Amino acid sequence: MSGRINLHWYLPTNGDSRGLTGSGNDSHIIGFAGGFRPPTLSYLGEVARAAEAQPFHAVLTPTGTWCEDAWIATAALSRETTRLKFLVAFRPGLISPTLVAHQAATFQRITDGRLLLNVVTGGDRFEQARFGDHLDHDARYERTAEFIQVLRGVTDESQQEPFSFKGKHYDIREARINAAPFILPAIFFGGASSAATEVATSHADVYLVWGRQPDLEADNIAKLKAQAAAKGRDLKFGVRLHVISRDTESEAWAVADKLLSWISPEQVAKARGLASKSESVGQRNMSALHADRDALPKSARDLQIHPGVWSGYGLVRGGAGTALVGSHEQVADLIEAYHNAGFDHFILSGQPHLEEAWHFGEGAAALLKSRGRLAPV
Numbered sequence: 001m002s003g004r005i006n007l008h009w010y011l012p013t014n015g016d017s018r019g020l021t022g023s024g025n026d027s028h029i030i031g032f033a034g035g036f037r038p039p040t041l042s043y044l045g046e047v048a049r050a051a052e053a054q055p056f057h058a059v060l061t062p063t064g065t066w067c068e069d070a071w072i073a074t075a076a077l078s079r080e081t082t083r084l085k086f087l088v089a090f091r092p093g094l095i096s097p098t099l100v101a102h103q104a105a106t107f108q109r110i111t112d113g114r115l116l117l118n119v120v121t122g123g124d125r126f127e128q129a130r131f132g133d134h135l136d137h138d139a140r141y142e143r144t145a146e147f148i149q150v151l152r153g154v155t156d157e158s159q160q161e162p163f164s165f166k167g168k169h170y171d172i173r174e175a176r177i178n179a180a181p182f183i184l185p186a187i188f189f190g191g192a193s194s195a196a197t198e199v200a201t202s203h204a205d206v207y208l209v210w211g212r213q214p215d216l217e218a219d220n221i222a223k224l225k226a227q228a229a230a231k232g233r234d235l236k237f238g239v240r241l242h243v244i245s246r247d248t249e250s251e252a253w254a255v256a257d258k259l260l261s262w263i264s265p266e267q268v269a270k271a272r273g274l275a276s277k278s279e280s281v282g283q284r285n286m287s288a289l290h291a292d293r294d295a296l297p298k299s300a301r302d303l304q305i306h307p308g309v310w311s312g313y314g315l316v317r318g319g320a321g322t323a324l325v326g327s328h329e330q331v332a333d334l335i336e337a338y339h340n341a342g343f344d345h346f347i348l349s350g351q352p353h354l355e356e357a358w359h360f361g362e363g364a365a366a367l368l369k370s371r372g373r374l375a376p377v
Contacts, residue, residue, distance in 0.1 A: 003344050004375040005335065007365060008087060008238075009051040009357055010349030011059040011077075013039045014067035016047075018352055019262045020316050037352065039068055045080040047353050054361025055374050058085035060240075060347050063120050065130055071103060078111040083377065086111075087188060087347070089118040093133045093143055097150035097170065101177040101184070105155070108182040118188045119144060119204070121196065123280025137279045141195035143169040148187060148203040150175075155184045188238060188345075192282035201228040201235060206345055210282050210320040211241040212289070213306040214334075214341045221342035238345030239338055242313050242323035243356065245331040245364045252325045256300035256310055259351065263316050265296055271316045278318070286314045286321035300325075308334050320349075328363030335368060 016037040037043055051059050061070035074086035088107075090100065100117075107115045121144045122128050123137070135143065146167040153163040154175045162174035189200050190208035200207040201224055209217065221237050228235035246252040275287045289311040290303060296315075297303060303311045305322065308330055314321020324334045335346060350356025368374050 005339050005368060005373050006057050006238075006345045006375045007055055007368075008058045008060055008345060008347045009047070009054075009056045010347065010353060011044060011047060011061045011073070011086075012037075012349075012353045013044065013061050013070065013073050014064075015039050016043070016352045016354070020259050020313060020351060039073075041073075041076055041080075043354070044073065044077055047357065048077050048081050048084060050354055050357040050361070052081050052084040054357060055365050055369055055377055056084070056357070056361070057375070057377055058087045058116055060087040060118065061089055063089035063091055063118075064127060071107075075107065075110075078107075078114060083114070085114045085116055087116040087118050089120050091120050091122050091128075091131070091133075092147040093122070093128070093135065093140060094131050097147045098154050098172060098175045098177065101151050101154045101179070104185060105177055105179040105182070108179065108185065113182045115185045116188060117185050118190075118208075119148065121189075121191055121199075123191070123283060124278050126277065137193070138195045141191065141193070141199050144189075145199045145203055146170050148189075148199070151187075152184060152203075155179045157183075190240075190282065192280070192285055196281070197224060197227070200224065201233065202231055204235065206236045206238045208238045208240060208345075208347070210286055211239045211309070211322045211338070212285065213309065214337045217338065217343070218341035225342070236345065237343050238347060239343045240320040240347045241338075241349075242320065243331060243348050243350050243360050243364070244310075244323055244325045245328050245350075245356075245360045247327065247363070249327045249330060252327060252331075253300055256312060256323070256325050260296065260300045260303075260312055263296070268296065268315045271318070275318055283318060286311075286319070289314055289321065323350075328367055331360070331364040332367040332371070335364065336371075336373060339373070 061074055063070050070088045074088055121140050146169050150165050150170055150172050154177045162176040165172040186205040188206045188208055189204035244252045244255050275283055289305050305311050308326045310323045310325045313323055324331045
């Protein structure tokens with residue numbers, strides 16, 4: 001454990017609903033139980049302001065052809081908020097690192113330093129192909145490593161000369177981006193493969209994972225911290241989870257039961273088929289949490305992988321597939337357990353994101369704040 005807890009929320013730029021809407025490699029195309037809320041600027045503004053009213057530091061915006069563009073959406077929402085930061089996800093192979101440095105510098109200046117960067121290499125070759133990117137899995141991570149080196153290099157004010165870089169994927173000549181009066185924002189990065197962890201331990205500021213059991217994550221963090229330390233680096237860790245936080249444990253599980261009742265075996269089969277095509281090791285890890293289930297359970301509790309950690313989300317959506325479920329005190333205790341395992345950053349979400357920001361913020365987050373566990377916003 002290090003430092004205090006940084007809470008972040010999720011911005012549903014792919015739309016929202018009361019059901020288990022999905023995201024990622026097209027697994028969101030499952031229908032929307034409870035009605036679909038389009039990602040209008042008005043609605044996203046409500047979610048962002050709810051996050052700002054609670055002790056959230058930032059909101060994560062996803063990236064992909066299935067959601068709104070993260071740079072444009074967050075730039076607009078920066079005018080709807082005053083202190084909330086935006087963790088902007090983008091794919092490094094589809095844009096110049098010098099251009100990203102330029103966009104980041106401008107974003108920082110017009111928002112007074114409210115940008116964080118989420119570098120998403122991409123584990124789905126089908127989506128990458130839509131953009132004309134046909135590199136294989138490991139080559140994409142090799143390119144990401146070069147990308148981050150350029151991103152840091154062109155904004156490094158300690159160097160007197162413009163930055164040049166000659167690699168396998170980039171040939172950058174005499175580039176310089178003025179980031180003043182700010183510095184390059186923190187770089188969040190995820191990926192569960194060995195190629196990804198090599199990038200993380202060498203170049204990232206915060207390594208992101210999709211939440212599994214706390215003890216399993218603790219072992220992984222210890223290993224990666226040691227790898228980073230051997231390279232002279234201090235790597236921080238973040239976890240992506242959903243939350244169902246209520247006044248009582250029974251109320252929270254009743255919500256999970258309702259979410260489960262709204263999905264069908266056909267939806268699960270379709271999502272499983274899509275996930276099986278992914279090259280993402282993290283996606284395989286999420287799918288493995290319920291791979292032995294051919295039928296939907298009658299009770300949401302049957303999908304617990306750890307007391308209070310529910311794998312129901314992963315039945316019908318790609319990406320983060322687990323949720324913290326329980327009373328506000330139980331959810332706060334679980335977050336502390338993950339914090340003790342080594343996580344400083346928690347990127348959370350819930351269905352629908354507007355209401356759940358308030359449920360969690362006024363419940364578990366308020367308890368964590370009263371315990372003195374939260375970093376100041």
